[in-house]
Amino acid sequence: MRHSLCAACTVAGLLLSTAAQAESVSxxxxxxxxxxxxxxxKGFDLGGFRLLPDFEYIxxxxxxxxxxxxxxxxxxxxxxxxxTQADAAFIIVGGVEAKGRIGNIDLTANARTRIRRYDKLxxxxxxxxxxxxxxxxxxxxxxxxxxEGGWRRVVEERGDPEALQxxxxxxxxxxxxxxxxxxxQEGGKMLVATDVVVRKFDxxxxxxxxRDFSSxxxxxxxxxxxxxxxxxxxxxFVTNRDFRLPLTTGAxxxxxxxxGRIGVATKDRGLIEGRASIGVFRLNPAEPAQKGRSGIxxxxxxxxxxxxxxxxxxxxxxGDVATFRLGAVARSDTTASINVQQEIRHNLYATAGLSYLRxxxxxxxxxxxxxxxxVEVEWLATKRLSIAGYVSYTDRTSNIAEEVFDRTRGGFxxxxxx
Numbered sequence: 076m077r078h079s080l081c082a083a084c085t086v087a088g089l090l091l092s093t094a095a096q097a098e099s100v101s102x103x104x105x106x107x108x109x110x111x112x113x114x115x116x117k118g119f120d121l122g123g124f125r126l127l128p129d130f131e132y133i134x135x136x137x138x139x140x141x142x143x144x145x146x147x148x149x150x151x152x153x154x155x156x157x158x159t160q161a162d163a164a165f166i167i168v169g170g171v172e173a174k175g176r177i178g179n180i181d182l183t184a185n186a187r188t189r190i191r192r193y194d195k196l197x198x199x200x201x202x203x204x205x206x207x208x209x210x211x212x213x214x215x216x217x218x219x220x221x222x223e224g225g226w227r228r229v230v231e232e233r234g235d236p237e238a239l240q241x242x243x244x245x246x247x248x249x250x251x252x253x254x255x256x257x258x259x260q261e262g263g264k265m266l267v268a269t270d271v272v273v274r275k276f277d278x279x280x281x282x283x284x285x286r287d288f289s290s291x292x293x294x295x296x297x298x299x300x301x302x303x304x305x306x307x308x309x310x311x312f313v314t315n316r317d318f319r320l321p322l323t324t325g326a327x328x329x330x331x332x333x334x335g336r337i338g339v340a341t342k343d344r345g346l347i348e349g350r351a352s353i354g355v356f357r358l359n360p361a362e363p364a365q366k367g368r369s370g371i372x373x374x375x376x377x378x379x380x381x382x383x384x385x386x387x388x389x390x391x392x393x394g395d396v397a398t399f400r401l402g403a404v405a406r407s408d409t410t411a412s413i414n415v416q417q418e419i420r421h422n423l424y425a426t427a428g429l430s431y432l433r434x435x436x437x438x439x440x441x442x443x444x445x446x447x448x449x450v451e452v453e454w455l456a457t458k459r460l461s462i463a464g465y466v467s468y469t470d471r472t473s474n475i476a477e478e479v480f481d482r483t484r485g486g487f488x489x490x491x492x493x
Contacts, residue, residue: 100129100168100490103453103463104416104424106386116492124175128493133166135486140196141242142234142480164193181211198245201230217262224254236434236443237400250277266298266306287319304342311335329361332395334372349377358395358405365404384418402439409433422455445471461490
């Protein structure tokens with residue numbers, strides 16, 4: 076059962092969902108198509124900056140917009156579910172990226188919007204947006220400093236582990252204000268990298284006030300060369316979450332997570348590149364009545380290139396996630412995805428992928444699992460225009476009957492990059 080004030084999408088869902096933010100115009104197989112300069116956007120110069128506008132129009136069908144169970148059934152609050160609802164929709168993604176150099180500082184600014192409109196289920200219509208600025212400084216070879224900050228209006232994705240089930244209103248919205256500072260020193264036998272991220276989550280609507288919180292993340296990675304292309308790495312990290320309000324019961328929602336991982340990271344591009352590490356984390360709630368817990372922490376992002384036209388990527392995450400579910404004192408997610416990107420010919424690309432999510436809620440005992448295959452093909456008609464088509468399927472199981480659903484989506488898109 077979910078708390079009437081706490082049945083929100085989670086932070087992980089907001090940040091990772093494909094519908095959560097005003098993302099850049101898609102590329103079907105960027106790991107292989109980015110190696111073709113003839114099809115890369117050129118942009119145009121204005122006042123010392125290179126402007127790179129892009130635009131995408133997506134038309135698709137969804138056979139289960141609300142990510143609901145088949146048929147009608149009673150929800151825990153006594154209301155009757157509408158069951159699955161199919162509809163067609165379009166999405167417009169547009170924006171501009173500006174790149175320039177001021178002295179020895181590289182500057183990148185991004186402004187984007189994402190508009191979604193349904194044919195019949197108009198309460199699901201939404202608008203997302205973002206404005207981000209990044210600064211980069213490389214004083215010497217192997218040494219990098221980075222600063223970035225901005226704002227995002229994100230939209231809840233139906234089907235996220237804690238997404239809204241009420242169908243009479245639209246998806247939940249939130250403003251995220253974020254800033255990040257990064258440093259890395261790579262050279263010789265040693266690697267040092269630090270990352271500091273501060274975010275403020277402001278969920279819209281008074282009913283969502285108890286979801287508002289700020290988070291602070293700090294990590295330090297040390298590495299030592301263990302060969303011509305590899306570093307052995309050790310990472311320590313801390314995440315702190317400060318909620319603006321306690322629960323209606325008076326319980327404090329604040330929590331701190333500490334952890335560490337050991338692993339390997341590649342130094343440069345090659346047959347295999349990326350990083351892989353595993354370790355443990357410890358979640359410490361601020362509420363005295365709640366017990367802390369430990370779990371597995373994993374971070375894997377690897378790319379395998381068996382040939383020039385093929386790239387296989389593997390991404391795995393395991394760790395704690397902010398939760399708003401009643402009775403759950405902690406939530407741990409395990410996500411995994413594998414994607415094969417292929418250049419079929421010089422202007423035709425495809426990708427096939429499979430993703431998996433396991434969300435476990437400690438305290439309440441809830442467990443959800445979802446598996447999602449997806450296939451997409453993109454034809455580069457000209458240097459600026461491409462046409463893509465995709466189909467995806469999601470199947471979720473849960474020990475809570477109303478959380479079970481399956482959904483199929485498919486559509487086409489026109490992509491313009493200038």
